[in-house]
Amino acid sequence: MSRSIRLMFVGGVALGMHVAASAQEASPEPAMQKVEVTGSRIPTLATEGASPVTVLSSKDIKADGVRNTEDLLNNLPQVFAGQGAAVSNGATGTATVNLRNLGADRTLVLVNGKRLPAGSVQSSAPDLNEIPAGLIKRVEVLSGGAGAVYGAGAVAGVVNFIMRDNFEGVEVQANLAGYNHHQHNDVASVVEKRGYPVPGNNNFDGKTKDLSVLMGGNFADNKGNATIFLSYKETDPLLQSQRDFTSCALSGGATGFSCSGSGTQASGRVTNSLGSFTNDGNGGVRRYSAATDAYNFGPLNYLQRPSKNYNVTAQGHYNINDKAKVYTEFAFHNYSTDAQIAPGGIFYGVQSTLRFDNPLLSQAWKSALGLSAANPSTNVTIGKRNVEGGPRINSISDTSFREVLGVKGEVGEWNYDVFGQFARVNHSEQNKNYFSATRIGRAMDVVADANGNAVCASAVSGADPNCVPYNLFGGAITPQQLAYLSAGGQIGGYVQQIIYGGNVAADLTSYGVKSPWASNGVGVSFGAEHRAEKLVFAPDEASLSGDLSGGSGAAPPLTNGYSVKEIFGEVRVPVLSDVPLVKSLDFHGTYRHSDYSTNRKANTYGLDLDWALVDQVRLRGSYQRAVRAPTIANLYNPQSVGNGGPSNDPCSGAIGSATLTATAAQCARTGVTAAQYGNIENNSANQYSSLTGGNPNLAPERGTTYTAGIVLTPVKDLTLTADYFHIKIEDTISTVDPTIALTQCLNTGNPVFCSLVKRDAQGSLWLTTAGYVVATNANIGSVGTSGVDLGASYYQRMGAMGNLSLNLLGTLMKTSTVENVPGLGEYDCTGYFGATCGTPTPKWRHKARATWSTPWKLELAATWRYIGKAKSELLSDNALLKGDTPPAKIEDHLASRSYFDLNAQYPLSKMITVSGGINNLFDKDPPIVSTNVTAAAGFANGNTYPQVYDSMGRFIYLNLTARF
Numbered sequence: 019m020s021r022s023i024r025l026m027f028v029g030g031v032a033l034g035m036h037v038a039a040s041a042q043e044a045s046p047e048p049a050m051q052k053v054e055v056t057g058s059r060i061p062t063l064a065t066e067g068a069s070p071v072t073v074l075s076s077k078d079i080k081a082d083g084v085r086n087t088e089d090l091l092n093n094l095p096q097v098f099a100g101q102g103a104a105v106s107n108g109a110t111g112t113a114t115v116n117l118r119n120l121g122a123d124r125t126l127v128l129v130n131g132k133r134l135p136a137g138s139v140q141s142s143a144p145d146l147n148e149i150p151a152g153l154i155k156r157v158e159v160l161s162g163g164a165g166a167v168y169g170a171g172a173v174a175g176v177v178n179f180i181m182r183d184n185f186e187g188v189e190v191q192a193n194l195a196g197y198n199h200h201q202h203n204d205v206a207s208v209v210e211k212r213g214y215p216v217p218g219n220n221n222f223d224g225k226t227k228d229l230s231v232l233m234g235g236n237f238a239d240n241k242g243n244a245t246i247f248l249s250y251k252e253t254d255p256l257l258q259s260q261r262d263f264t265s266c267a268l269s270g271g272a273t274g275f276s277c278s279g280s281g282t283q284a285s286g287r288v289t290n291s292l293g294s295f296t297n298d299g300n301g302g303v304r305r306y307s308a309a310t311d312a313y314n315f316g317p318l319n320y321l322q323r324p325s326k327n328y329n330v331t332a333q334g335h336y337n338i339n340d341k342a343k344v345y346t347e348f349a350f351h352n353y354s355t356d357a358q359i360a361p362g363g364i365f366y367g368v369q370s371t372l373r374f375d376n377p378l379l380s381q382a383w384k385s386a387l388g389l390s391a392a393n394p395s396t397n398v399t400i401g402k403r404n405v406e407g408g409p410r411i412n413s414i415s416d417t418s419f420r421e422v423l424g425v426k427g428e429v430g431e432w433n434y435d436v437f438g439q440f441a442r443v444n445h446s447e448q449n450k451n452y453f454s455a456t457r458i459g460r461a462m463d464v465v466a467d468a469n470g471n472a473v474c475a476s477a478v479s480g481a482d483p484n485c486v487p488y489n490l491f492g493g494a495i496t497p498q499q500l501a502y503l504s505a506g507g508q509i510g511g512y513v514q515q516i517i518y519g520g521n522v523a524a525d526l527t528s529y530g531v532k533s534p535w536a537s538n539g540v541g542v543s544f545g546a547e548h549r550a551e552k553l554v555f556a557p558d559e560a561s562l563s564g565d566l567s568g569g570s571g572a573a574p575p576l577t578n579g580y581s582v583k584e585i586f587g588e589v590r591v592p593v594l595s596d597v598p599l600v601k602s603l604d605f606h607g608t609y610r611h612s613d614y615s616t617n618r619k620a621n622t623y624g625l626d627l628d629w630a631l632v633d634q635v636r637l638r639g640s641y642q643r644a645v646r647a648p649t650i651a652n653l654y655n656p657q658s659v660g661n662g663g664p665s666n667d668p669c670s671g672a673i674g675s676a677t678l679t680a681t682a683a684q685c686a687r688t689g690v691t692a693a694q695y696g697n698i699e700n701n702s703a704n705q706y707s708s709l710t711g712g713n714p715n716l717a718p719e720r721g722t723t724y725t726a727g728i729v730l731t732p733v734k735d736l737t738l739t740a741d742y743f744h745i746k747i748e749d750t751i752s753t754v755d756p757t758i759a760l761t762q763c764l765n766t767g768n769p770v771f772c773s774l775v776k777r778d779a780q781g782s783l784w785l786t787t788a789g790y791v792v793a794t795n796a797n798i799g800s801v802g803t804s805g806v807d808l809g810a811s812y813y814q815r816m817g818a819m820g821n822l823s824l825n826l827l828g829t830l831m832k833t834s835t836v837e838n839v840p841g842l843g844e845y846d847c848t849g850y851f852g853a854t855c856g857t858p859t860p861k862w863r864h865k866a867r868a869t870w871s872t873p874w875k876l877e878l879a880a881t882w883r884y885i886g887k888a889k890s891e892l893l894s895d896n897a898l899l900k901g902d903t904p905p906a907k908i909e910d911h912l913a914s915r916s917y918f919d920l921n922a923q924y925p926l927s928k929m930i931t932v933s934g935g936i937n938n939l940f941d942k943d944p945p946i947v948s949t950n951v952t953a954a955a956g957f958a959n960g961n962t963y964p965q966v967y968d969s970m971g972r973f974i975y976l977n978l979t980a981r982f
Contacts, residue, residue, distance in 0.1 A: 058167060058543075058588060058606065069164075069626060069640050070727060070741045070807060072096065072827060074157040076182070081867070081879045081921040083935045083975040085193055085226050085251060087146040087154075088113035091177065092965065093883060095829035095863035096161045096807065099957045101141065103253065104964035106320040108570075109357035111414030111447070112137035112145040117161050117174040118745060118803050119834055119847075119859055124646055124721075126164070126172035129179045130347065130422075133168065135441040135515035138416050139555045142649040145443070147353040148418050150329040152191050152230040153247045155182045161807075162723045162743060165622040165644030166608035169547070169584060173644045173721035173747055183333045185234030185245045188982040196225035196254075199261065199971025203943050205275055205961075206262040212277035214266050214314055217259060224256040224322050224970055230329075242336035247329070255324035255356070256970055259317035263946055264960035267316045270906040270948035278949060279312030281702030282366040282401040286490030287311070288387065289399045295386050297492030303382045312702070315360035318409045321960050322970060325355040342427035349420040357412040362452050362568030364490070366401025367699060367785045370462045377472040378464055378489050399699060400462065402490040404453060407500050410568065411450045418443040431528050436520035447509040452566040454505035461488035461503055507561035509573060514552040521545025521586075536592035536602075544587030552579035553650040564658070564787070571660030571707075578654040582647065586610035601630035612645070612718075616653065620645040620718045636729040638741075644723065648716040652751050652795050657711025659787045664757040665853040665950075667783050668764060670700040679902060684764040687772055694781030704949065706783045707790035708756045709776070717797050721747040727807075735813040746802040753793035755838050757854055758898060760791055762842070770839070799838045805831040808864075821871040828864030828884075838898075845898040851912060852891035852951060854899060857963050858912055860886030879935075881919040885967065888912045890951070905951075912945035917968055930980050937973040944969045 072094065084090050088102045100114035100122040114122035114137065122143035127134045129149065137145030161175035168176060199220045206216050228251035236243050258264035269278035281287065285296045287306050294306040328351065335345040374384060374394040383389075387396050424437030460476040464487045467473045474485030486502040489495065526532070527539025555576040559565075564572030587609055594603040606626040613619050624642035631637065669685035671677035673696035682695045690698065727741030754774060760783075763772040778789030810826040837844035847855035863886060869879045890910045892901035904910065921935035944967035951958070957965045964970070 058590070058608075069160055069162055069638070069725065070739065070809075072159040072161070072809075074159075076155055079151060079154055079157075080923065080933055080977065081869070081881070081935070083195065083919070083921060083937055083973065085151055085195060085228055085975075086113065087149050087151050088115065090151065091115045091146070091157070091159075093865055094159065095827060095865060096159065096175075098859070099857045099963060099965035100143070101957070102965050103323050103325065103355075104321065104959060104969060105957055106323060106357045106959055107359045109323065109355070109412065109414070110138060110140040111353065111355050111357070111416055112141045112143070113147050114141065114143040115146060115177055117159070117177070118743075119857075120174040120745065120747065120801060120803060123649065124171065124174040124719075124747070126168055126176045127179075128168065128176060129349070129420075130181055131178060132347075132422055132437070132439055133171075133515075133517070135418075135420070135443060136513040136551070136553070136649070138443055139445045139509070139511040139513055139553060140447075142651060145353075145416065145418070147327060147416070148329075148349065148351045148420070149179050150230065150247060150249045150331060150351075152228075152249055153181050153232065153329075153331055155180045162640065162642060162725050162745070164624075164642065165721075166586060166610040166624050166642070167588065169549070169586075169610065170582070170612065170620070170622075170645050170647040170718065173646045173719065174745065181331065181333065182232070182247075183234075183245050183335075184243050185232060186236060186243070187234065189232040190980045191228075191230045191232075192978045193228045193975065194225070195973065195975035196222045197256070197971045198222055198941070198974055200941055201262040202941075203261075203263040203946070205268065205946060206265075208268070208275050208277055209262060209265045212266060212314075214277060214317075215259070216262055216265060220260060220971070222974070223254070223260060225254045227252050238336065242334065244334040245332070247331040249327075249329045251325075251327040253322065253325045255320055255358075256322035257317060258319045258321050258960045261321060261960070261970070263943055263962070264316055264319075264321055266314045268946065268948040268961045270909040270950060272906055274906075274908050275946070275948065277314060279314045280360075280366075280403070281308065281312060282363060282403050283311050283313035284403045284405045285311070286402040286492075287366055287400065288372070288383075288490070290387055290396045292386070292388050295383075297490075299492070301380060301382075301492055303380070303386045303492070308702070313360070313403050316960065318358065318360045319960065320356075320358045321964060323355045323357055325353060327354075328352045338427075341429065342425060344425050345422075346424075347420070347422040350418065352415065352417045354413070354415040357414065358409050360409055361404045361407060362410045362566075363404030363407075364400055364402045364453060364458050364488075365568050365703075366399065367701065367782075368400050368455075368458060368462075368567075369780075369785065370398055370400050370459070371395055372398050373465075375466060376464050377466045377470060378487060378491050378493065380491065383491050400490065402488075404451070404500075404503075406495045407504060408451050410452060413448045413450065415446045416443055431526070432522050432524040434520065434522045438518040439516070441515040442512055443514075444512045445510065449507040449509075449561070449566060449569060452505050452507070452569055453503045454560070455565050455567045457482075457485070457503050457505070458488070458567060460485045461499070505560055505566055507566050507569065507573075508558045509556065509561055511554040511556045513554075514579075516550045517547065519545060519547030519584075533591065533593050535597065536595045538592040538595070540592070541590040542587070543589075545585070547584045547586070548581065549584070550579065550581040551650060553577070572658040574656030574658055576651070576654055576656060578650050580650065580653070581615045583613045584610055599631050601632050602628070603630075604628045612647070614647060614718075616648070616714070618647075618717055620647070634731045637727070638729065639726040640723070642721075642723040644721040645718040646721065646747075646751070647718045648751055648795075651712060652716055653712050653714050655710075655712035655795075657709060657794055659707050659709050659790050661705045661707060662710055662756065662793060663706030663708040663783055663791050664760045665704050665706070667698070667701070667706055667760070669695070670698045670782065672696055675700070680764050687767045688760065688763050688775045689772075689777040690781050698781040699785060701782075701784050706756070707787070708793040709790045710753070711794045713795040716751055716795060717749060719747055719749050719751055719797070721745060737809075737811045739807070739809040741807045742804075743807065744802075744804040746800060748800045749797040750799050750801055751795055751797060752799060752838070753795060754798065755854060756791035756793050758838055758842075759793075799836070799840060800844070801837075802833065802835045803831070804833045805829055818873060820873045823869045823871075824867070825869075826864060826866040828862065828866075831859060831861050834859045843896075843898060845894070845896045847891065847899075849886075849888055850891040850894060850899065851888045851947075851963075852899070855891045857957050857966055858885075858888035860888050860914070862886040875925050877923045879919075879921040879923075881921070883917040883919065885915045887914040909947045909951060912947065915942060915945070915967055917942060929982060930978070932976070932978050934974075934976040937975075938968040938971065941972040942968065943971075
């Protein structure tokens with residue numbers, strides 16, 4: 019195989035055997051050129067390494083068919099769900115990569131070895147939307163600590179995107195993709211039974227169209243090269259109403275799934291001590307029934323968000339002489355998207371007082387509520403879905419600029435690289451179609467004027483002359499009523515990163531610095547770096563105050579930052595070579611010292627061993643100590659109350675109801691009085707409050723990674739790998755999980771947890787901002803994971819029939835542990851999903867591919883993606899996970915999924931190549947769970963986990979590439 023192919027293995031497994039350079043690429047690399055491989059800054063000729071690196075080539079990317087970078091990575095078994103296009107409720111507008119399920123902010127993302135900034139003011143993790151898929155040359159994934167080499171943030175690992183450069187000519191790519199789906203889910207009968215519309219089959223929806231142009235050329239007698247890449251991508255929306263299994267919000271029970279919904283429904287709901295009532299649509303009033311009146315909030319939510327993405331990337335270099343080269347990179351992207359969810363309005367739970375003389379109340383309403391001249395007022399809880407005003411829309415736009423300027427070259431035996439980098443992401447966000455919580459109160463306080471007309475009390479008093487009464491008692495909702503209550507919010511700001519630094523590296527063989535028993539000398543690299551991070555978060559008054567009813571709560575402004583000065587170094591020591599049982603034995607050590615402006619210091623270091631017994635057998639292992647520094651938001655985010663609390667409150671609901679599962683004594687531990695017990699309003703949407711915010715005294719997290727592996731090449735063109743990994747992160751920057759805090763207080767009365775539960779005057783954890791569970795940042799607990807990565811790669815020449823390559827990459831998860839509070843005990847989410855564990859963590863995932871390069875220039879690839887089964891965490895034996903009652907059988911597990919993909923690539927001519935394929939060939943639906951689970955589980959949407967599973971059906975794509 020060519021040198022470039024062998025380099026891609028780096029002792030690991032490349033998913034694609036072939037790395038075919040375009041005929042238009044500029045002069046090929048010398049056969050023995052020194053390269054840098056992710057995980058080290060020491061240029062080396064060796065193809066082996068102590069740390070396993072997974073590599074995706076440009077051909078692999080094309081065979082995958084996806085045009086979203088996050089989907090490309092999510093197909094790897096080491097990567098778990100993060101933010102992406104399938105997240106609507108809670109979307110940040112970014113796309114993130116989450117290695118080993120340790121969190122996207124613990125994965126360092128690089129482009130050509132240089133780090134990306136934070137993705138936006140809403141997300142500290144880098145945004146993969148900044149990286150155009152059409153320009154990627156290869157992706158290197160090092161899943162393990164590499165903080166000593168690259169700096170803080172690499173606790174879970176590193177993803178390095180190597181972009182195409184040194185290009186000559188013009189390349190145009192056009193892509194079209196979309197979903198073909200046949201509605202065949204059993205849930206359709208549930209939807210139909212409830213009386214909701216069931217969608218028909220879709221031939222081609224959720225389309226993605228993109229066009230890109232790559233241009234490049236040499237100049238100054240081939241001393242330099244300039245490359246520019248332009249791309250535009252547009253994705254159509256998919257509503258949950260377009261798939262049968264997402265057409266209604268599901269609840270689970272002993273008899274199976276049923277359509278549920280929100281207690282904040284379309285016709286208005288008023289509750290007092292006499293009962294809960296709604297208007298009957300004919301001017302009368304009737305009892306509210308959850309079975310028939312609950313609002314189906316699913317259909318208007320996006321299953322796939324619409325988006326537009328512009329990218330401009332320019333790269334260039336100029337050889338000053340044979341020993342020095344100036345290089346530059348410029349990248350621009352603008353990504354805009356709408357996150358749409360069901361209409362807002364007056365969310366059920368708002369407290370108000372209704373009076374007998376209210377002109378909007380008919381006699382039927384007065385009788386139902388017990389109002390009379392003798393009983394002139396009553397305290398009520400109200401709610402009304404703003405179906406007249408339309409769905410809530412969060413319009414997000416992020417624009418990034420990134421510039422790198424540097425000089426690299428050689429001085430004698432030494433290589434050097436000195437650079438500066440500036441990156442900034444501007445964020446704009448508009449929240450539309452909300453109600454103002456302040457105006458709701460005024461619009462419901464209604465009196466009669468001199469003519470008996472309904473007017474706001476605040477208008478009469480002059481406090482708010484513009485107030486218009488809101489009629490949720492059966493009258494028409496007028497444009498004037500909507501105009502008064504309607505409110506929107508806007509958030510702006512930016513994140514900024516400035517880096518400058520440099521490093522030098524050398525092979526010291528010529529200096530005689532080598533082991534007497536090794537053929538190669540010692541390699542060294544060391545350098546220094548300064549990095550400054552800044553965040554400006556600027557909400558408007560409505561967002562700042564949390565006045566948007568049904569919004570995410572108050573969003574306090576934040577302007578702050580920090581800087582870090584670092585020195586680092588690494589050494590590679592070949593100890594033995596070509597002696598019995600030792601073909602080669604190398605040690606590799608790394609160290610980094612970080613000095614933060616927050617008065618914190620941290621040391622990061624690692625030691626690797628690479629031992630080739632013979633050409634066919636190689637052992638490798640590593641120990642890494644890494645850190646993750648607190649982000650600006652971790653440190654300085656103001657504290658506020660929002661919807662991040664427990665998924666349920668066992669102390670809510672009436673005595674005898676299904677929701678009141680805790681005893682009076684247990685509830686008393688959480689602050690419930692005897693008078694409140696049995697009278698606390700339940701939240702039908704399963705959304706309770708928490709107090710979140712930053713902590714300027716945070717220390718960096720400390721991560722320890724162990725790996726041990728073996729690489730076997732028993733016969734020519736067959737490579738087998740097995741690598742054990744164990745990652746433990748201590749002093750995690752996190753919070754006490756609100757669900758666990760409430761549960762522990764109920765069950766044990768431990769004051770550590772009970773002090774975190776703050777109930778309001780009604781005893782609730784959601785009705786007012788005085789009720790919540792404290793979940794502010796702290797260095798507490800730990801997270802960890804362990805398992806085995808297995809890889810296999812085989813290449814077979816078949817003579818007149820071409821070539822065949824087979825590849826497998828799989829991960830066997832052994833543990834995925836969390837300890838929220840030291841001493842409380844830890845729980846293991848391996849094989850589970852749920853409100854605490856979040857998205858599924860199956861024990862086994864793999865991606866296998868067979869590629870046939872035919873003698874007729876046609877290349878065919880078949881891929882098998884497998885996601886193992888997962889059980890409800892409520893079935894766990896761990897006291898921190900298991901539930902008091904087992905889940906309904908219909909949703910006690912998520913079945914495994916096998917997805918089969920086909921791809922074909924064919925050159926129509928020397929200049930034009932066409933490729934296309936089908937992913938999820940058999941149109942498999944994702945596994946389904948109810949909102950009882952997904953309401954509090956990360957990245958869940960539409961009764962499933964669309965960032966984990968293929969949730970929209972059969973994916974068909976076509977690519978046309980023209981080179982000139």
